[in-house]
Every structure is written in structure tokens, then in C-alpha cells.
Amino acid sequence: MEKKFLKGxxxxxxxxxxxxxxxxAGYPITPQNEIPEYMARRMPQVGGVFLQGESETxxxxxxxxxxxxxxxxxxSSSGPGISLKAEGISTLAGAQLPAVIVNVMRGGPGLGTIQAAQxxxxHATKAMGHGGFRVLVLAPSTVQEAIDLTYKAFGLAVKYxxxxVVLMDGWIGSMMxxxxxxxxxxxxxxxYTGWGTRYYNPSGTDVDVVTSCLLEPDRQELLNIHFGEMYETWARDEVMAEEYMLGDAEYVIVAYGTAARAARTAIGSLREKGVKAGMLRPISLYPFPYDALKRLDKSRVRCILDTEMTxxxxxKDDIRLGVTDAIPVHSCGRSGGVVLTNEDIEDALLRIIEEEGK
Amino acid sequence: MDALYERPKSLTNRATAYCPGCLHGVATRLIAELIDELDARADTVAVLPVGCGTLGMFHFNTDIVVSPHGRTPAVATGVKRSAPEKLVFSYQGDGDLAAIGLAEIMHAANRGENFTVIFINNGTYGMTGGQMAPTTLVGQKSTTTPEGRNPAETGYPMMMCEILSQLRAPRYIARFSLDCPANVIQAKKGLRKSFELQRAGKGFTFVELLSNCPTNWGLSPLECLEWMRENTMKAFPLGVFRDRED
Known part of the structure; x- marks a missing residue:
């Protein structure tokens, strides 16, 4: 296959x-503007539709x-715009429709900063909107992975x-x-296979009723139970994670996206100093790779370092669920768009080891 | 024996979900009759709002997409751009269209989207129990203006046909009333014109239908019609506001 040099x-x-x-359809917000701009050029070439909406909603x-x-x-959007899209995302989920939402994250809360953050x-993994639904959340850490996961996200959206959601940070979006x-x-x-058609229009046999509004409590409960069973299926079939130098690791960094790239560099440096560090990199954030954490050898792993750009x-709560508090979980990170460096991570882990020694 | 009057095929076979005396039933039937007359039932998508209009889910025997509150023209935009061969209409009340969905209606109209918006104006939020709508008349009582709408605090009724007529792109904008058979016949003509313009790819068409709400106005069905003539129709003049030639 031909190699290309592309911006995330x-x-x-x-x-x-x-x-x-x-x-x-999208709306301007930094740091994702190249997505709608690219679509505006590209969609007409493939017979598709590009629309700049009057708002995120x-x-x-x-x-x-x-x-x-x-x-x-x-x-696609970034944090503040994703908040505004919550209504529509909840409606998509309730009406059982596939779609992909890309969030190129910046520093929050509120308007926060426009620089890259996580x-x-x-918001992405627990509640992207009201009503208690879940979405599949995939988090790339390279431009290649951003491509592969976006491609995969469409398949998953249709399958279920x-x-x-493709959850990437401003670094991945801006980097070539x-x-x-x-x-x-x-x-x-x-x-359309949503349940609206099943319940409405009993005398019509050839029409689709696309709705997130089932009106009757009994129907809504059945659908909610169905959703719960589907999320269980995801946990069984759709978990993705990378294990990096975990074979003999005594110190396990858990990081995703760009934070995982900094962690990878830090692990190299720590290993040179004789610290047996490794990494678990969640690729699917929902479903979360709890089992990979459960499998960690509790007699060997001395602690976990949750490393995030926020x-x-x-x-951290998800990591603690994974290890059921049998391994101590520490954390380190930068936020608001301040760059997280490999030195930040290395220093944090060395400090923890020093504290352990006291 | 020939049937002179029967249920349109574009309506499902069930009793109305609307309150007794509510003119939503008339509007719904008019639309269904037209879809039948245009032989378009299999090619129609009704985009329904949040409010009493959502109950159209029970009635239209066509494809239906139910929108989040007020986003109805945005959803219809996605529908029509994805399936240009379909006859697409949004069916929206005054809260949906003129309050929470004001941005969506303005911009769909400004883009000249090739679908039809049917705007039911009864001056109240019917489904939620009679709160003030953007179209509530000055002095008209509602559950959130118990002393009557006071323009010093809550402004004046929003005249959507007149507002949209400031835009260049819309092809057809008109206001009708459902208060009496003569006006219902006029309304159907306006709806027919809109659907035909849409089918010819002529762009954005908007039909406002003045309606009632016996339940929340606290009037009998007949009193409602009289009240419409004395009040609503004086505040919202009927007529064609835009009929632009290409």
C-alpha cells in the first residue's frame, strides 16, 4: 500500500x-477545523453531502x-461543542441509529483552552448525554491509529x-x-432496525418510524434492558488494549492517546535506570479493558501510575475497578493544554519509588 | 357504490390522539389527503417535533423521523439532503419552531432547503400544559403569564411568516387559518402549492396554520373558533408573504 503523509x-x-x-455536518471549533474543511472539499468529489450547520446542535x-x-x-467537534451535541447523541442512541462522532479534545472545563488535552x-465513557446510554469510545495514539479506529468506528456503529466516538486529543489532530x-x-x-417501527403505525407495514420516543414505560424499559445487554456484549467482544513491556513490569503506567506516547518514551528511560516499567494502553475506553488490569500479577506489580493529560x-476509578484495589494506583498528568512530557512521567514514577523506599 | 369520503391511506386506522376539538386533527388530515392525491405515500418522510405534533407518530402512515425539540428543520435537512427524491415536511408547533428551534428554522430557510415546513400556531405549549409561547398574544393568559402576556416583560408575539420573509432564499411563505371550512380549503391549496414546489425542486416552502387549543385556552371547541377570529387572526394576518418566481 502507498504511504502518505497526513495530518491527524x-x-x-x-x-x-x-x-x-x-x-x-459540523461547526467550526478549534482544534478540529481541518475535519470539516477537508470534508467540504472531499465530499462533493465522492457524491457525498457536506453541511456547515448553524450550530453544534x-x-x-x-x-x-x-x-x-x-x-x-x-x-466532529471539541469539548464545548460535544457538550452541545449531547442532545443529538442521546437521540441517536435512543433511536438506535449508527453515526460516528469525533472529539478532538482540548483543555476544559467550560471554554477552557484550545490547546491539546484529554x-x-x-464525558465520553460515562454519559455523553442524558438518559443513561453508552457509546463505543475509541482512542488513537498515532495518526495511523486515528485512521484505523475511525474506519473501525463506522463498522461498530453499524454492527450495534x-x-x-473517536476520542482523540489536539496533538493527534494537528500532527502529521x-x-x-x-x-x-x-x-x-x-x-432501519430501531424499535420505533416495531411499536408505531400498527396498520402500516411498509413504513419506518425513527424515534427515540417510545412513550410507553413498558416499551422503554424493554429497550433499556436491551441496551444493557448490548453493553455487556461490547465488554465481551469489543475491548481493545495494547500491552507494552508488561511481561516483567513492576510498575505499570496506564495511559491512552498522546499521553501513552510520552509514557512509552519514559519507559525506555526508566528501563535504562533499571526500573522495570511497562504500560497498559486502553484503545477502547468504553468498553474499558478491565480484564487486562485483572490479569496483572499482583505479587509482582508494585503500583500503577494513571497518566493523563488532564x-x-x-x-483512575476505572483502573481501581480493574485491580480491585489489590495494587495501589497513583496518578500523574498535566492539564489545561500544558504539555505532558516524558520527564513529567519519569519524575512522577521515580518519586513514588523513592517514597516506597522510605 | 363509490365512496365519496374515506380515510386517507396516508393516515393510520386509529382514533385521533389529539384532544377533542383540536385543529391538529384537521391539519393532519389535510396533509394526509394531499399526500394521497400526489400519490406520494411511499415516498414521504414526515419529520415530527416535540410537543403535540409528536403524536403524528400515531397518525401518519408514512416514514417518520422524530426530532429533538426544535431541531426539526435540521433533521429535515439531513433527511432531504440524504434522500432528495423523498417528499419531506416538518410539522412543528410554535414552541418548537419559534422558541427553542428559532436558529434551525432561520437557517434552513436561509439555505433554501428543498422541503416544506408546516407551522401550527396556536399560541401555547399544548403538550406541557399551556405555558406562554413566542406567539402568545398580548394580554393572553397562560400558566406562565397568569396575569396575561405583558410585553414590557415578555415581548410581543413573534410573526414567523413576516420574519422569514426578510430572507432571500425562501420560495413560498404563507399563513392560513383552520377556523372554518372556507379557510381550511385555502390552507389545503397552500399546502398543495408547497408540496408541488418542493417536488419541482424549487426550494424552501413555509405554511403557517393558525390553530387552537381548547384544553389550555379553557374554551369549548366552538368558542375557540370564535376566539381565533376575534383575536388570533387579527394579530396574525392571513395571506401569502412570499411567492417568488425563479
Whole structure:
């Protein structure tokens, strides 16, 4: 395959088109602007639709309308815009429609900063909107992985008739790296299988009723139970994580996205100093790789260092669930767009080891 | 024996979910009759709002997409751009269209989206129990303006046909009333014109239908119609506001 040199945001946009996405609606917000700009150029070339919505809410609702018509559709934004999209994402989930949402994270809360950060772990993995639904959350740490995971996100969204999120930070979005693009898929029209059709229009047999509004408590409860069972399926079938130098590791860094790149460098340096460090890198943040944490050898691993580009760290509760507090979990990070360096991570771990020695 | 009057095929076979005397039933039937007359049932997508209009889920025997509150024109934009061959209409009340969804209606109109917006204006939030709407008349009582709408505090009724007529792109903008058979016939003509313009790819069409709310106005169905003539129709003049030639 041909190698290309692509910027993360543009690579994600191209990956979407290769996955068969033919509808994009978005709204300007830094640091993701190259995604809608690329789509504005590229969609007309492939017979797709590009729309700049009047707002984030309108953009995600345009995606909802397109998904209702069986199109593979995507929107992208960053933290403050993702908050505004919450309504539409909840509606997509409730109506059982596939779509991909890309969040190129910056420093929060509120408007925060426009620099790269990992501010939205909790929002993405626990509650992207009201109502208690979940979305699949994939977190790339390279431009190549941003391509591969965006491509995969469409497949998962269709497989489960549910929104999927690509959660990347501003570094991945802004960085250029050599990549190989996947094969172009032919766009197909997805049939609507949501439960609205099942319950409404009893005398109509040939119509779709796309809705997140089932009105009757008994129906809604059945659907909610169905969702719960689906999330269990994800936990069984869709977990992705990378294990890096864990074989003999006494100190395990848990990091995703760009933080994992800094951690990888730190591990090299720590190993040179004789510290047996390794890393567990969650790639799917929801479902979270609890089992990989459970498998850690508790007699060998002395502690875990949750490393994130956000403060206070947001993944720690999930890590503690994974190790059921049998291994101490420390944390380190920078936030608000301040660059997390490999030295920050190395220093943090060396301090912990020094404290242990006292 | 020939049937002179029957249930349109674009309506499901069930009793109305609307309150007795509510003109939503008339609007719903008019639309269904038109879809039948245009032989478009299999190619129609109704985009429904949040409010009493959501109950259209029970009634339209066509494809339906239910929107989040007020985003109805944005959802319809996604629908129509993805399936240009479909006859697409949004069906929205005054809270959905003129309050929470004001940005969406303005921008869909400004883009000249090739679908039809049907705007039911009854001056109240019917589904939630009669709160003040953007179209509530000056002095009109609601559960959130118990002393009557006071413009010093809550402004004046928003005239959506007139506001949208400031935009260049819309193809057809008109206001009708459902208070009497003669006006219902006019309304159907306006709806037909909108659907035909859409089918010809002529762009954004907007039909406002003045309606009632017996339940929340606290009037009998007949009193409602009289009240509409004395009040609503004086504040919201009927007519065609835009009929732009290409």
C-alpha cells in the first residue's frame, strides 16, 4: 500500500470516506477545523453531502436525519461543542441509529483552552448525554491509529446500531505522520432496525418510524434492558488494549492517546535506570479493558501510575475497578493544554519509588 | 357504490390522539389527503417535533423521523439532503419552531432547503400544559403569564411568516387559518402549492396554520373558533408573504 503523509484531522476525515461515510455536518471549533474543511472539499468529489450547520446542535441533528435515511454519517467537534451535541447523541442512541462522532479534545472545563488535552474521558465513557446510554469510545495514539479506529468506528456503529466516538486529543489532530490508508468501502444504505417501527403505525407495514420516543414505560424499559445487554456484549467482544513491556513490569503506567506516547518514551528511560516499567494502553475506553488490569500479577506489580493529560485525572476509578484495589494506583498528568512530557512521567514514577523506599 | 369520503391511506386506522376539538386533527388530515392525491405515500418522510405534533407518530402512515425539540428543520435537512427524491415536511408547533428551534428554522430557510415546513400556531405549549409561547398574544393568559402576556416583560408575539420573509432564499411563505371550512380549503391549496414546489425542486416552502387549543385556552371547541377570529387572526394576518418566481 502507498504511504502518505497526513495530518491527524485530515486523516480521520479521509478514513471516514474510505469507510463509506457520505454525510458530514459540523461547526467550526478549534482544534478540529481541518475535519470539516477537508470534508467540504472531499465530499462533493465522492457524491457525498457536506453541511456547515448553524450550530453544534443542528449539525448533529443533520447527522441524525441522514442516519435515519440509512446514510453513514459523521460529525466532529471539541469539548464545548460535544457538550452541545449531547442532545443529538442521546437521540441517536435512543433511536438506535449508527453515526460516528469525533472529539478532538482540548483543555476544559467550560471554554477552557484550545490547546491539546484529554479533558473528556468521563464525558465520553460515562454519559455523553442524558438518559443513561453508552457509546463505543475509541482512542488513537498515532495518526495511523486515528485512521484505523475511525474506519473501525463506522463498522461498530453499524454492527450495534449505536453511535461510536473517536476520542482523540489536539496533538493527534494537528500532527502529521506517515500512514497507510485502508481499502475504500462502497457506501451502502443501512436498513432501519430501531424499535420505533416495531411499536408505531400498527396498520402500516411498509413504513419506518425513527424515534427515540417510545412513550410507553413498558416499551422503554424493554429497550433499556436491551441496551444493557448490548453493553455487556461490547465488554465481551469489543475491548481493545495494547500491552507494552508488561511481561516483567513492576510498575505499570496506564495511559491512552498522546499521553501513552510520552509514557512509552519514559519507559525506555526508566528501563535504562533499571526500573522495570511497562504500560497498559486502553484503545477502547468504553468498553474499558478491565480484564487486562485483572490479569496483572499482583505479587509482582508494585503500583500503577494513571497518566493523563488532564487534572484531576479521570480514568483512575476505572483502573481501581480493574485491580480491585489489590495494587495501589497513583496518578500523574498535566492539564489545561500544558504539555505532558516524558520527564513529567519519569519524575512522577521515580518519586513514588523513592517514597516506597522510605 | 363509490365512496365519496374515506380515510386517507396516508393516515393510520386509529382514533385521533389529539384532544377533542383540536385543529391538529384537521391539519393532519389535510396533509394526509394531499399526500394521497400526489400519490406520494411511499415516498414521504414526515419529520415530527416535540410537543403535540409528536403524536403524528400515531397518525401518519408514512416514514417518520422524530426530532429533538426544535431541531426539526435540521433533521429535515439531513433527511432531504440524504434522500432528495423523498417528499419531506416538518410539522412543528410554535414552541418548537419559534422558541427553542428559532436558529434551525432561520437557517434552513436561509439555505433554501428543498422541503416544506408546516407551522401550527396556536399560541401555547399544548403538550406541557399551556405555558406562554413566542406567539402568545398580548394580554393572553397562560400558566406562565397568569396575569396575561405583558410585553414590557415578555415581548410581543413573534410573526414567523413576516420574519422569514426578510430572507432571500425562501420560495413560498404563507399563513392560513383552520377556523372554518372556507379557510381550511385555502390552507389545503397552500399546502398543495408547497408540496408541488418542493417536488419541482424549487426550494424552501413555509405554511403557517393558525390553530387552537381548547384544553389550555379553557374554551369549548366552538368558542375557540370564535376566539381565533376575534383575536388570533387579527394579530396574525392571513395571506401569502412570499411567492417568488425563479
Amino acid at each position: 484531522n485530515e486523516a480521520v476525515a479521509e478514513a471516514a470516506i474510505l469507510a463509506g461515510c457520505r454525510f458530514f 443542528a449539525s448533529v441533528c443533520m447527522v441524525y436525519g441522514a442516519a435515519a435515511m440509512g446514510k453513514l454519517a459523521m460529525t 479533558s473528556d474521558y468521563l 446500531q449505536n453511535p461510536a 505522520e506517515p500512514v497507510t490508508l485502508p481499502e475504500a468501502k462502497e457506501p451502502v444504505k443501512n436498513a 487534572l484531576p485525572v479521570q480514568m
